[in-house]
Protein backbone atom coordinates (compact mmCIF):
# COMPACT_ATOMS: atom_id res chain seq x y z
CA UNK A 93 0.00 0.00 0.00
CA UNK A 94 1.30 3.44 -0.94
CA UNK A 95 1.99 5.86 1.86
CA UNK A 96 -0.70 8.54 2.04
CA UNK A 97 0.13 11.97 0.63
CA UNK A 98 -1.87 14.58 2.52
CA UNK A 99 -3.02 18.01 1.45
CA UNK A 100 -1.03 20.15 3.87
CA UNK A 101 0.66 18.91 7.03
CA UNK A 102 2.60 20.63 9.82
CA UNK A 103 6.29 21.18 9.16
CA UNK A 104 8.36 22.01 12.22
CA UNK A 105 11.75 23.71 12.07
CA UNK A 106 14.70 23.39 14.43
CA UNK A 107 13.77 25.89 17.11
CA UNK A 108 10.16 25.18 18.06
CA UNK A 109 11.05 22.51 20.61
CA UNK A 110 13.68 24.73 22.24
CA UNK A 111 11.08 27.43 22.79
CA UNK A 112 8.60 24.89 24.14
CA UNK A 113 11.26 23.52 26.52
CA UNK A 114 11.97 27.04 27.70
CA UNK A 115 8.27 27.46 28.52
CA UNK A 116 8.39 24.25 30.58
CA UNK A 117 11.63 25.15 32.33
CA UNK A 118 10.31 28.56 33.34
CA UNK A 119 6.83 27.17 34.14
CA UNK A 120 5.09 29.63 31.83
CA UNK A 121 2.42 27.04 30.98
CA UNK A 122 -0.31 29.65 30.79
CA UNK A 123 -2.18 31.99 28.46
CA UNK A 124 0.33 34.70 29.44
CA UNK A 125 4.10 34.69 29.28
CA UNK A 126 7.23 35.87 27.50
CA UNK A 127 6.74 33.76 24.35
CA UNK A 128 3.39 35.44 23.71
CA UNK A 129 4.91 38.91 23.96
CA UNK A 130 7.87 37.90 21.79
CA UNK A 131 5.64 36.15 19.23
CA UNK A 132 3.50 39.27 18.85
CA UNK A 133 6.59 41.43 18.53
CA UNK A 134 8.27 39.15 15.99
CA UNK A 135 5.04 38.77 14.05
CA UNK A 136 4.86 42.56 13.71
CA UNK A 137 8.46 42.67 12.52
CA UNK A 138 7.79 39.97 9.91
CA UNK A 139 4.53 41.41 8.55
CA UNK A 140 5.03 45.13 9.11
CA UNK A 141 1.96 45.24 11.36
CA UNK A 142 2.17 47.82 14.15
CA UNK A 143 0.29 46.03 16.93
CA UNK A 144 -0.69 42.38 17.39
CA UNK A 145 -2.66 40.19 19.79
CA UNK A 146 -2.03 36.43 19.78
CA UNK A 147 -5.26 34.48 20.25
CA UNK A 148 -6.50 30.91 20.31
CA UNK A 149 -7.61 30.73 16.65
CA UNK A 150 -8.16 32.72 13.50
CA UNK A 151 -11.89 32.40 14.08
CA UNK A 152 -11.53 33.94 17.54
CA UNK A 153 -9.49 36.78 16.02
CA UNK A 154 -12.22 37.45 13.46
CA UNK A 155 -14.94 37.34 16.12
CA UNK A 156 -13.03 39.95 18.14
CA UNK A 157 -12.34 42.05 15.03
CA UNK A 158 -16.03 42.22 14.15
CA UNK A 159 -16.97 43.13 17.69
CA UNK A 160 -14.24 45.81 17.79
CA UNK A 161 -15.65 47.58 14.72
CA UNK A 162 -19.06 47.56 16.38
CA UNK A 163 -20.92 44.78 14.57
CA UNK A 164 -24.15 43.91 16.34
CA UNK A 165 -27.58 42.41 15.99
CA UNK A 166 -29.27 42.93 12.63
CA UNK A 167 -26.25 44.45 10.86
CA UNK A 168 -25.19 43.46 7.35
CA UNK A 169 -21.55 42.55 6.73
CA UNK A 170 -20.18 42.07 3.21
CA UNK A 171 -17.92 39.02 2.88
CA UNK A 172 -16.17 37.08 0.11
CA UNK A 173 -18.24 34.07 -0.92
CA UNK A 174 -15.39 31.84 -2.08
CA UNK A 175 -13.86 30.95 1.27
CA UNK A 176 -13.96 28.70 4.31
CA UNK A 177 -17.03 28.97 6.57
CA UNK A 178 -14.88 30.46 9.36
CA UNK A 179 -14.73 33.73 7.38
CA UNK A 180 -18.46 34.24 7.87
CA UNK A 181 -19.41 32.26 10.99
CA UNK A 182 -18.29 34.97 13.44
CA UNK A 183 -20.58 37.47 11.66
CA UNK A 184 -23.49 35.33 12.80
CA UNK A 185 -22.10 34.98 16.37
CA UNK A 186 -22.88 38.69 16.74
CA UNK A 187 -26.37 38.41 15.30
CA UNK A 188 -25.34 40.09 12.05
CA UNK A 189 -25.93 38.77 8.55
CA UNK A 190 -23.37 38.12 5.82
CA UNK A 191 -23.96 39.40 2.29
CA UNK A 192 -21.67 37.51 -0.05
CA UNK A 193 -19.64 38.92 -2.93
CA UNK A 194 -18.32 36.97 -5.89
CA UNK A 195 -14.69 36.49 -6.94
CA UNK A 196 -12.77 37.86 -9.89
CA UNK A 197 -10.78 35.59 -12.18
CA UNK A 198 -7.42 37.31 -11.71
CA UNK A 199 -6.96 36.48 -8.03
CA UNK A 200 -10.00 34.30 -7.20
CA UNK A 201 -10.68 36.85 -4.46
CA UNK A 202 -13.42 39.44 -3.98
CA UNK A 203 -14.18 41.27 -7.22
CA UNK A 204 -13.46 44.97 -6.51
CA UNK A 205 -15.89 46.18 -9.19
CA UNK A 206 -18.75 44.21 -7.68
CA UNK A 207 -17.91 45.57 -4.24
CA UNK A 208 -17.73 49.18 -5.46
CA UNK A 209 -21.11 48.82 -7.20
CA UNK A 210 -22.69 47.09 -4.22
CA UNK A 211 -21.52 49.78 -1.79
CA UNK A 212 -22.83 52.51 -4.10
CA UNK A 213 -26.19 50.75 -4.38
CA UNK A 214 -26.46 50.31 -0.61
CA UNK A 215 -25.46 53.94 -0.06
CA UNK A 216 -28.29 55.11 -2.32
CA UNK A 217 -30.86 53.34 -0.16
CA UNK A 218 -29.14 54.32 3.10
CA UNK A 219 -28.29 50.73 4.02
CA UNK A 220 -24.51 50.51 3.98
CA UNK A 221 -23.02 47.35 5.50
CA UNK A 222 -21.30 47.80 8.88
CA UNK A 223 -18.07 46.15 7.69
CA UNK A 224 -16.44 44.32 4.79
CA UNK A 225 -14.61 41.03 5.42
CA UNK A 226 -12.06 40.62 2.64
CA UNK A 227 -10.50 37.17 2.33
CA UNK A 228 -7.06 36.49 0.83
CA UNK A 229 -7.45 32.99 -0.52
CA UNK A 230 -4.98 30.14 -0.93
CA UNK A 231 -1.94 32.32 -0.23
CA UNK A 232 -2.84 35.10 -2.65
CA UNK A 233 -3.78 38.65 -1.77
CA UNK A 234 -7.01 40.18 -3.04
CA UNK A 235 -6.77 43.45 -4.98
CA UNK A 236 -6.81 45.52 -1.80
CA UNK A 237 -6.39 49.10 -3.03
CA UNK A 238 -9.70 49.65 -4.89
CA UNK A 239 -11.52 47.78 -2.13
CA UNK A 240 -9.96 49.87 0.62
CA UNK A 241 -10.67 53.09 -1.32
CA UNK A 242 -14.34 52.17 -1.67
CA UNK A 243 -14.58 51.26 2.01
CA UNK A 244 -12.93 54.57 2.97
CA UNK A 245 -15.27 56.54 0.72
CA UNK A 246 -18.33 55.17 2.55
CA UNK A 247 -16.58 54.93 5.94
CA UNK A 248 -17.14 51.19 6.14
CA UNK A 249 -14.37 49.43 8.12
CA UNK A 250 -12.36 46.83 6.21
CA UNK A 251 -11.45 43.62 8.04
CA UNK A 252 -8.91 41.40 6.28
CA UNK A 253 -9.10 37.65 6.69
CA UNK A 254 -5.48 36.79 5.91
CA UNK A 255 -5.72 33.35 7.56
CA UNK A 256 -4.39 31.73 4.38
CA UNK A 257 -2.08 34.49 3.24
CA UNK A 258 0.72 34.85 5.80
CA UNK A 259 3.95 35.36 3.84
CA UNK A 260 2.24 36.79 0.74
CA UNK A 261 2.64 40.37 -0.47
CA UNK A 262 0.45 43.03 -2.05
CA UNK A 263 2.50 45.82 -3.65
CA UNK A 264 5.36 44.82 -1.38
CA UNK A 265 3.39 44.79 1.87
CA UNK A 266 1.67 42.03 3.83
CA UNK A 267 -2.03 41.47 3.18
CA UNK A 268 -3.75 41.76 6.56
CA UNK A 269 -2.03 45.07 7.38
CA UNK A 270 -4.09 47.37 5.14
CA UNK A 271 -7.56 47.38 6.69
CA UNK A 272 -8.76 48.54 10.10
CA UNK A 273 -8.03 45.04 11.46
CA UNK A 274 -6.38 41.95 9.98
CA UNK A 275 -6.47 38.37 11.19
CA UNK A 276 -4.24 35.32 10.63
CA UNK A 277 -4.51 31.63 11.51
CA UNK A 278 -1.98 29.09 12.76
CA UNK A 279 -4.22 26.06 12.41
CA UNK A 280 -2.56 22.73 11.65
CA UNK A 281 -2.95 22.97 7.88
CA UNK A 282 -1.83 26.59 7.43
CA UNK A 283 1.56 27.65 6.07
CA UNK A 284 2.91 27.84 9.61
CA UNK A 285 1.15 26.36 12.61
CA UNK A 286 1.02 26.41 16.39
CA UNK A 287 -1.38 23.39 16.23
CA UNK A 288 -4.11 25.97 16.73
CA UNK A 289 -3.86 29.72 17.10
CA UNK A 290 -4.47 33.08 15.53
CA UNK A 291 -3.31 36.69 15.43
CA UNK A 292 -5.18 39.98 15.29
CA UNK A 293 -3.32 43.04 14.00
CA UNK A 294 -4.17 46.71 13.65
CA UNK A 295 -2.54 50.10 13.18
CA UNK A 296 -4.63 51.29 16.07
CA UNK A 297 -3.04 50.30 19.40
CA UNK A 298 -6.29 50.92 21.26
CA UNK A 299 -8.09 48.29 19.15
CA UNK A 300 -5.42 45.68 19.86
CA UNK A 301 -5.45 46.56 23.57
CA UNK A 302 -9.23 46.13 23.56
CA UNK A 303 -8.85 42.79 21.75
CA UNK A 304 -6.52 41.54 24.50
CA UNK A 305 -8.94 42.79 27.14
CA UNK A 306 -11.92 41.00 25.57
CA UNK A 307 -9.82 37.86 24.98
CA UNK A 308 -9.01 37.60 28.70
CA UNK A 309 -12.57 37.63 30.05
CA UNK A 310 -12.85 41.44 29.99
CA UNK A 311 -11.41 41.93 33.47
CA UNK A 312 -11.55 45.50 34.67
CA UNK A 313 -8.39 46.85 36.32
CA UNK A 314 -9.33 46.11 39.93
CA UNK A 315 -7.76 43.90 42.65
CA UNK A 316 -10.91 41.77 42.77
CA UNK A 317 -12.61 40.22 39.77
CA UNK A 318 -14.74 42.95 38.26
CA UNK A 319 -16.41 42.97 34.84
CA UNK A 320 -18.27 45.73 33.04
CA UNK A 321 -18.40 43.91 29.71
CA UNK A 322 -18.86 40.35 28.43
CA UNK A 323 -15.50 38.81 27.54
CA UNK A 324 -14.08 35.63 26.09
CA UNK A 325 -11.31 33.17 26.88
CA UNK A 326 -9.45 33.61 23.60
CA UNK A 327 -5.76 34.12 24.47
CA UNK A 328 -3.07 31.89 22.97
CA UNK A 329 -1.09 29.59 25.27
CA UNK A 330 2.51 30.60 26.01
CA UNK A 331 3.58 27.05 25.04
CA UNK A 332 1.98 27.39 21.61
CA UNK A 333 3.40 30.89 21.15
CA UNK A 334 6.79 29.22 21.53
CA UNK A 335 5.97 26.96 18.58
CA UNK A 336 4.84 30.04 16.68
CA UNK A 337 8.18 31.80 17.26
CA UNK A 338 10.05 28.83 15.82
CA UNK A 339 7.67 28.65 12.87
CA UNK A 340 8.00 32.35 12.06
CA UNK A 341 11.73 31.79 11.82
CA UNK A 342 11.22 29.41 8.87
CA UNK A 343 8.28 31.16 7.20
CA UNK A 344 10.30 32.32 4.20
CA UNK A 345 11.57 28.76 3.60
CA UNK A 346 8.01 27.47 3.79
CA UNK A 347 6.85 30.02 1.20
CA UNK A 348 9.72 29.06 -1.11
CA UNK A 349 8.95 25.34 -0.76
CA UNK A 350 5.26 25.81 -1.49
CA UNK A 351 6.00 27.99 -4.48
CA UNK A 352 8.35 25.32 -5.73
CA UNK A 353 5.62 22.66 -5.42
CA UNK A 354 3.44 24.87 -7.58
CA UNK A 355 6.14 25.28 -10.21
CA UNK A 356 6.82 21.55 -10.38
CA UNK A 357 3.12 20.81 -10.82
CA UNK A 358 2.70 23.55 -13.39
CA UNK A 359 5.71 22.44 -15.43
CA UNK A 360 4.45 18.88 -15.54
CA UNK A 361 0.71 19.40 -15.95
CA UNK A 362 0.26 22.92 -17.28
CA UNK A 363 0.15 21.81 -20.91
CA UNK A 364 -2.59 19.22 -20.50
CA UNK A 365 -5.72 20.47 -22.28
CA UNK A 366 -8.36 21.83 -19.93
CA UNK A 367 -6.01 22.36 -16.98
CA UNK A 368 -5.47 25.87 -15.73
CA UNK A 369 -3.50 26.79 -12.64
CA UNK A 370 -4.66 29.49 -10.25
CA UNK A 371 -3.24 32.71 -11.71
CA UNK A 372 -0.85 34.92 -9.79
CA UNK A 373 -2.06 38.51 -9.96
CA UNK A 374 0.60 41.04 -10.93
CA UNK A 375 0.04 43.16 -7.81
CA UNK A 376 1.71 40.71 -5.48
CA UNK A 377 3.60 37.60 -4.59
CA UNK A 378 1.49 34.57 -3.66
CA UNK A 379 2.72 31.90 -1.24
CA UNK A 380 0.92 29.10 -3.10
CA UNK A 381 -0.23 27.88 0.31
CA UNK A 382 -2.21 25.38 -1.73
CA UNK A 383 -1.58 24.62 -5.38
CA UNK A 384 -4.99 25.02 -7.02
CA UNK A 385 -6.05 24.32 -10.56
CA UNK A 386 -9.23 24.09 -12.55
CA UNK A 387 -10.18 21.21 -14.82
CA UNK A 388 -12.48 21.92 -17.74
CA UNK A 389 -14.09 18.51 -18.29
CA UNK A 390 -14.83 19.19 -21.98
CA UNK A 391 -11.18 19.74 -22.81
CA UNK A 392 -9.65 17.37 -20.25
CA UNK A 393 -12.12 14.53 -20.87
CA UNK A 394 -12.60 13.81 -17.18
CA UNK A 395 -14.10 16.09 -14.55
CA UNK A 396 -12.64 17.40 -11.31
CA UNK A 397 -14.42 14.86 -9.16
CA UNK A 398 -13.19 11.92 -11.22
CA UNK A 399 -9.65 13.22 -10.90
CA UNK A 400 -10.04 13.68 -7.16
CA UNK A 401 -11.36 10.14 -6.76
CA UNK A 402 -8.57 8.68 -8.89
CA UNK A 403 -6.06 10.43 -6.62
CA UNK A 404 -7.90 9.21 -3.51
CA UNK A 405 -7.61 5.67 -4.86
CA UNK A 406 -3.87 6.07 -4.72
CA UNK A 407 -3.89 7.46 -1.20
CA UNK A 408 -3.43 11.01 -2.45
CA UNK A 409 -5.53 13.63 -0.72
CA UNK A 410 -6.78 16.39 -3.02
CA UNK A 411 -9.77 18.59 -2.20
CA UNK A 412 -12.31 20.59 -4.16
CA UNK A 413 -11.83 24.36 -4.01
CA UNK A 414 -13.97 25.91 -1.21
CA UNK A 415 -17.67 25.51 -1.78
CA UNK A 416 -18.93 29.11 -2.01
CA UNK A 417 -20.68 30.21 1.16
CA UNK A 418 -23.80 31.35 -0.71
CA UNK A 419 -24.29 27.69 -1.73
CA UNK A 420 -23.96 26.42 1.85
CA UNK A 421 -27.23 25.23 3.39
CA UNK A 422 -26.53 27.20 6.55
CA UNK A 423 -26.31 30.47 4.58
CA UNK A 424 -29.14 29.67 2.16
CA UNK A 425 -31.13 32.76 3.15
CA UNK A 426 -28.21 35.18 2.64
CA UNK A 427 -27.94 37.51 -0.33
CA UNK A 428 -25.09 37.03 -2.80
CA UNK A 429 -23.87 39.63 -5.25
CA UNK A 430 -22.86 37.76 -8.39
CA UNK A 431 -21.71 34.23 -7.63
CA UNK A 432 -21.13 32.60 -10.98
CA UNK A 433 -17.33 32.84 -10.91
CA UNK A 434 -17.07 31.29 -7.45
CA UNK A 435 -19.51 28.54 -8.48
CA UNK A 436 -17.43 27.66 -11.51
CA UNK A 437 -14.21 27.68 -9.50
CA UNK A 438 -15.87 25.30 -7.05
CA UNK A 439 -17.16 22.94 -9.74
CA UNK A 440 -13.87 22.78 -11.60
CA UNK A 441 -11.31 23.61 -8.90
CA UNK A 442 -9.01 21.15 -7.21
CA UNK A 443 -6.37 21.69 -4.49
CA UNK A 444 -3.38 19.39 -4.79
CA UNK A 445 -1.14 18.18 -1.96
CA UNK A 446 0.91 21.27 -1.15
CA UNK A 447 2.84 20.80 2.08
CA UNK A 448 6.29 22.36 2.37
CA UNK A 449 7.52 18.91 3.47
CA UNK A 450 6.52 17.01 0.30
CA UNK A 451 9.36 15.11 -1.36
CA UNK A 452 10.12 15.05 -5.08
CA UNK A 453 8.79 11.46 -5.12
CA UNK A 454 5.52 12.66 -3.58
CA UNK A 455 5.12 15.32 -6.26
CA UNK A 456 6.01 12.77 -8.93
CA UNK A 457 3.31 10.40 -7.66
CA UNK A 458 0.65 13.11 -7.79
CA UNK A 459 1.74 14.16 -11.28
CA UNK A 460 1.79 10.57 -12.55
CA UNK A 461 -1.64 9.90 -11.11
CA UNK A 462 -3.16 12.90 -12.88
CA UNK A 463 -1.34 12.05 -16.12
CA UNK A 464 -2.66 8.51 -15.91
CA UNK A 465 -6.29 9.62 -15.52
CA UNK A 466 -5.90 11.86 -18.53
CA UNK A 467 -4.15 9.37 -20.79
CA UNK A 468 -6.24 6.33 -19.88
CA UNK A 469 -9.38 8.30 -20.56
CA UNK A 470 -8.02 9.42 -23.91
CA UNK A 471 -7.12 5.84 -24.81
CA UNK A 472 -10.61 4.54 -24.02
CA UNK A 473 -12.07 7.53 -25.80
CA UNK A 474 -10.01 6.87 -28.95
CA UNK A 475 -10.75 3.13 -28.77
CA UNK A 476 -14.46 3.87 -28.83
CA UNK A 477 -13.99 5.66 -32.12
CA UNK A 478 -11.99 2.93 -33.86
Ligand SMILES: *Cc1c(COP(=O)(O)O)cnc(C)c1O
Nearest residue numbers: 149150151176178179255277279
Ligand atom coordinates in the same frame (compact mmCIF):
# COMPACT_ATOMS: atom_id res chain seq x y z
C1 LIG B 1 -8.33 28.65 8.53
C2 LIG B 1 -9.17 29.79 8.16
C3 LIG B 1 -9.86 30.55 9.11
C4 LIG B 1 -9.98 30.15 10.54
O1 LIG B 1 -8.82 30.03 11.25
P1 LIG B 1 -8.77 29.01 12.49
O2 LIG B 1 -7.45 29.31 13.11
O3 LIG B 1 -8.86 27.64 11.94
O4 LIG B 1 -9.91 29.34 13.38
C5 LIG B 1 -10.55 31.69 8.70
N1 LIG B 1 -10.57 32.04 7.41
C6 LIG B 1 -9.94 31.34 6.47
C7 LIG B 1 -9.99 31.83 5.05
C8 LIG B 1 -9.24 30.17 6.80
O5 LIG B 1 -8.66 29.45 5.84
